[in-house]
Amino acid sequence: xxEGQIKVAYWPGCVSRGFTPELHGSMAIxxxxxxxxxxxxxxxxxxxxxxxxxxxxELADTLNARTFALAQQxxxxxxxxxxxxxxxxxxxxxxxxxxxxYRAHINEVLSGQGLAYEKDKDGFTNKNFLWLLVEDYxxxxxAEKVTRPLGGLRVGPFxxxxxxxxxxxxxxxxHPDRDIYxxxxxxxxxxxxxxxxxxxxxxxxxxxxxxxxxxxxxxGTHVGDALDAGADCLVTPCPLCHLNLDxxxxxxxxxxxxxxGLAVLHLPQLVSLxxxxxxxxxxxxxxxASTKWVEERLAAVPA
Amino acid sequence: MANYTLKVRRYQPExxxxxxxxxxxxxxxxxxxxxxxxxxxxDRDDGSLSVRCSCRAAICGSCGMKINGQSGLGCKTQIGEAxxxxxxxxxxxxxxxxxxxxxxxxxxxxxVVEPMGNMPVIKDLITDMESTHWTKIRRVTxxxxxxxxxxxxxxxxxxxxMIDITQSMACIQCGACVSSCLxxxxxxxFIGPAALAKAYRFVGDPRDAETKERLHDLxxxxxxxxxxxxxxxxxxxxxxxxAPMDQIMRLRRKAGEEGxxxxxxxxxxxxxxxxxxxKKGTLDEAMLVQESYAPGIKGKLKPxxxxxxxxxxxxxxxxxxxxxxxxxLRQAIPGTHHKLPGDAMQDVKAIYAHAEEHxxxxxxxxxxxxxxxxxxxxxxxAEETMTAEAAAAAESEESQS
Numbered sequence: 186x187x188e189g190q191i192k193v194a195y196w197p198g199c200v201s202r203g204f205t206p207e208l209h210g211s212m213a214i215x216x217x218x219x220x221x222x223x224x225x226x227x228x229x230x231x232x233x234x235x236x237x238x239x240x241x242x243e244l245a246d247t248l249n250a251r252t253f254a255l256a257q258q259x260x261x262x263x264x265x266x267x268x269x270x271x272x273x274x275x276x277x278x279x280x281x282x283x284x285x286x287y288r289a290h291i292n293e294v295l296s297g298q299g300l301a302y303e304k305d306k307d308g309f310t311n312k313n314f315l316w317l318l319v320e321d322y323x324x325x326x327x328a329e330k331v332t333r334p335l336g337g338l339r340v341g342p343f344x345x346x347x348x349x350x351x352x353x354x355x356x357x358x359x360h361p362d363r364d365i366y367x368x369x370x371x372x373x374x375x376x377x378x379x380x381x382x383x384x385x386x387x388x389x390x391x392x393x394x395x396x397x398x399x400x401x402x403x404x405g406t407h408v409g410d411a412l413d414a415g416a417d418c419l420v421t422p423c424p425l426c427h428l429n430l431d432x433x434x435x436x437x438x439x440x441x442x443x444x445x446g447l448a449v450l451h452l453p454q455l456v457s458l459x460x461x462x463x464x465x466x467x468x469x470x471x472x473x474a475s476t477k478w479v480e481e482r483l484a485a486v487p488a
Numbered sequence: 489m490a491n492y493t494l495k496v497r498r499y500q501p502e503x504x505x506x507x508x509x510x511x512x513x514x515x516x517x518x519x520x521x522x523x524x525x526x527x528x529x530x531d532r533d534d535g536s537l538s539v540r541c542s543c544r545a546a547i548c549g550s551c552g553m554k555i556n557g558q559s560g561l562g563c564k565t566q567i568g569e570a571x572x573x574x575x576x577x578x579x580x581x582x583x584x585x586x587x588x589x590x591x592x593x594x595x596x597x598x599x600v601v602e603p604m605g606n607m608p609v610i611k612d613l614i615t616d617m618e619s620t621h622w623t624k625i626r627r628v629t630x631x632x633x634x635x636x637x638x639x640x641x642x643x644x645x646x647x648x649x650m651i652d653i654t655q656s657m658a659c660i661q662c663g664a665c666v667s668s669c670l671x672x673x674x675x676x677x678f679i680g681p682a683a684l685a686k687a688y689r690f691v692g693d694p695r696d697a698e699t700k701e702r703l704h705d706l707x708x709x710x711x712x713x714x715x716x717x718x719x720x721x722x723x724x725x726x727x728x729x730x731a732p733m734d735q736i737m738r739l740r741r742k743a744g745e746e747g748x749x750x751x752x753x754x755x756x757x758x759x760x761x762x763x764x765x766x767k768k769g770t771l772d773e774a775m776l777v778q779e780s781y782a783p784g785i786k787g788k789l790k791p792x793x794x795x796x797x798x799x800x801x802x803x804x805x806x807x808x809x810x811x812x813x814x815x816x817l818r819q820a821i822p823g824t825h826h827k828l829p830g831d832a833m834q835d836v837k838a839i840y841a842h843a844e845e846h847x848x849x850x851x852x853x854x855x856x857x858x859x860x861x862x863x864x865x866x867x868x869x870a871e872e873t874m875t876a877e878a879a880a881a882a883e884s885e886e887s888q889s
Contacts, residue, residue: 199771203825204815228832230769235718236761239740242850244843248765251839272720280850283857287850294842298835346670350720351731365580380581387670387719394780395714395752397801399675403717406674432814433805471814 191321193264194256195223196311199231200424201266204432207468208424208451212266212314214467215453218460219322219330223264229255232273234425235391242280243291249277250291253311254300263311266453268423271313272347272355278311279354313348315422315452319366324373332461334375338418338482340455341379341411342367343430345423349385367420370452374459381414383407388426393433398440404429405441408449418448418479420455427451434474448476458483491515492567494525495598496537498612507609511598512537518568522601523551525567526613538612546727549662553613554602559668559725562601562613570599604667606676620676621663624683628706632690635697645694648854655853656689656735658728665722665732677711681722681732684713688735691742703743707750713739714754731853741849751794756780769828769836777802778822 201208216223229252231237238245252274256263265271281288282304292301303309312320318327348355349364357363364385368378389403408430411419421427429437431449438445450458454467464483469476492514499507512529523541530537541551544563551562556573578597607615634643665681672678679687687706690696706712713736722732744755760779764772781795781802809815818824827833 200773203771203773203819204809207814228829230828230832230836231765231771233765234761234771235737236758237765239737240744240758240762241843241847242741243846243848244762244840246850247839247843248836251835280852283852284850284855285858287848287855290846290848294839297838300835346719346721351723362576365576368580378581386673387717387721389674389717391718392671392715394757394777394798395754396675396710397798399671399678399715400717402674403670432809435808436801436805468814471809471812473808473812473814 190220190222191317192222192224192261193317194259194261195225196229196252196256196263196265196270197225198265198267198270198424200428205424205427205451207471208266208427208453211451211453211457211462211467214462215314215457215460218457218462219327221317221322224259224261226252226255226259226263232267232270233277234269235273235276238273238276245273246277246280247291247294249274250281250288250302251295251298251300253278253281253309254295254302256311257303257306257309258300260307262309264314264317265311266314266422266451267425268313268345268348268421269425270347271311272345274311275354275356313422315348315366315370316360316363318456319362319369320360324369327370327456328373331374331459333459333483335371335377335455335459336375336483336485338376338479339379339416340371340376340450341381341414341416341419342371342384343388343407343411343419343421343423343426343449344385345421345426346385346387348422367422367452370456371420374455376455376459379411379414379416381407381410381416383410388423388429390425390429393429400429401433401437401440404433405437405443405445408434408437408445408447409441409443412445412447416447417482418450418476420450420452422452424451432473446474448472448474448479450476450479489515490518490568490571492525492571492596493598494522494529495600496526496529496612497600497602498537499603499609500536500611510534514567516567518571519566521563522553522555522565522567522570522599523562525599526562526601538614540614547660549660552604552615552662552664552667554600554604554667556600557602559604559664559721561662561664561727564727567599571596574599604663606666606669606672606680607663615663615667617661617663620680621661621666621682624666624680625661625686627679628683628687628690629702630683630686630690632693632696633698634695643695649692649694651854652851653689653692656685656692656730656732659685659689659726659730660728662727664725664727665730668721668725670719670721671715671717674717675711675715678715679706679709679712681716681736684716684739685730685732685735688739691739699742700746700748703739703746704748706739707743707748707754710752712750713743714750714752729853738849753780753795753798766837766840767827768825769833770825772823772825774806774820775822775825777806 197209230248233245371378389400393400434445464480494512498510514525514528526539542548546564553562555565555570574597603609603613604615607620610616672680691699691702716736757780781798
């Protein structure tokens, strides 16, 4: 695919700078190893995660229009590293793109800030790192960069709902394989794909404060299914899934009443490992579910 | 014509045996449906293969089933498309040893057909709709509750308000959304997407007089509107574009507008989220946890028993990352997460002021998308004119007869 230099307006999201700081750090390492230039949108705001839209749809749409406008000011397309950001932002973008008078109404308040969201400006897109990696960077180019093939590491993909549904909103007409990209990336990195029931299901995070048991039962079930299918680890492009699958894993184990203990990697961590980065610099020691087993398997294949 | 193999999950209660898989080879045009394939198998191979169906045109809602794990209607899923999806998914997970093609079916893998999920199976592909689906539908009082004397003639309402609820009225009660629901998989007590979409049909109806009572009831049920995990499965499963999850979110919005506080603290969580972004521009997770359980704990309100219980339950989840140095101590203290720079915060506050003033809901279902005007091709126009003429001719004939 494209051999050119990739430069993107980068929206890291809130959680990568909060409860999953290892994601923010490992994305920087992955970008450096891949040769992707990140222009961080450090003045952009939270996407609302669907929750603000529940309260006031116009508020969510305007907040995200501001983020898009900030990205458009750089003249670059936008990249995010969170399935939830992708889904919440795509939802707002769909409404903004649907109607010019609604867009004008939203831009009223942005114009006071010297900003405007313009539909299709310079072919503006907003893509999760996973989509960018496959569609713009290219799997062949990725495979060429691999210095430490994952040597048969058995990886279970975990997408996060917001990058797989609803298909009509998330560009599946144009890119029908977006729900099998993780499998493609795992293979390109030399890993082995583990098939299990939960790959495209919900981690349960959105209801963790409202219905803890429903939430943790979902997380625990998927982790358990992946273990039963022989996974060495999971990989996810969504830090909120990571919170429920990793940070809450010991609690989820109690709810599903079984031993768990499965490493959950952020997508940039898995990519960086195959590109020669060390687990420690990727913040893997900060995870709640131990990544020791993954590190031992990788140690057998020197970088 | 093309060959397909349907791998059907079968079950006969009278046999005393558990469910099992059986493969049927069928031969039909790719544009025909999976239901057509099943009926061919029933006709040619095994008359006992049981499937519920009637109209075969996505109107009656009888043939809900799972095809390659996706919930939908058998009659609305083309077998050729089902085959493509089956091949794609098999190819994605099989890695280097690609999926083994079925004998006599070219490179094709099997199309997996199962009864709907989240419901008991009566026989083969026939599920018990009564015990889950219809019980939950009745749970939401699915009839109009007007107050006062009925008008002498019809009720007069704004057309737009009725268009709004036609989206949920489009439901054909097939149960595909219930089958796909990931919250119900974890909590069978969840009222679920079909019944909650039906609830919105009455909450959004301008003739209904008990909207607030309905919202209060749905918010106070621990398995009600705040039990939806926002997974979008029902939106993709619905063959009629009802988008049940969107209706659930609108129920939450309306419940919030009514100021209804629920025992699951769903509304408190929503408000905490909204206020934190207004204050900081990005999300302070520690503050969200604290405020969701016990809003204004610092002196304003006494925390409820639930909030104390839930906060204690969440402590290990907060303490573990502190031990691993994943989260620094200052991050775990609510209110200490970083804030956007001052001028950016002013922008965010201006957006809040503007949006809270208007609070516009842009409903794509009602308004549709801007149509980019395309000049029709000359022959298309001719055809259209002819059709219009033909229609006019037919109409005059009809009026003459």
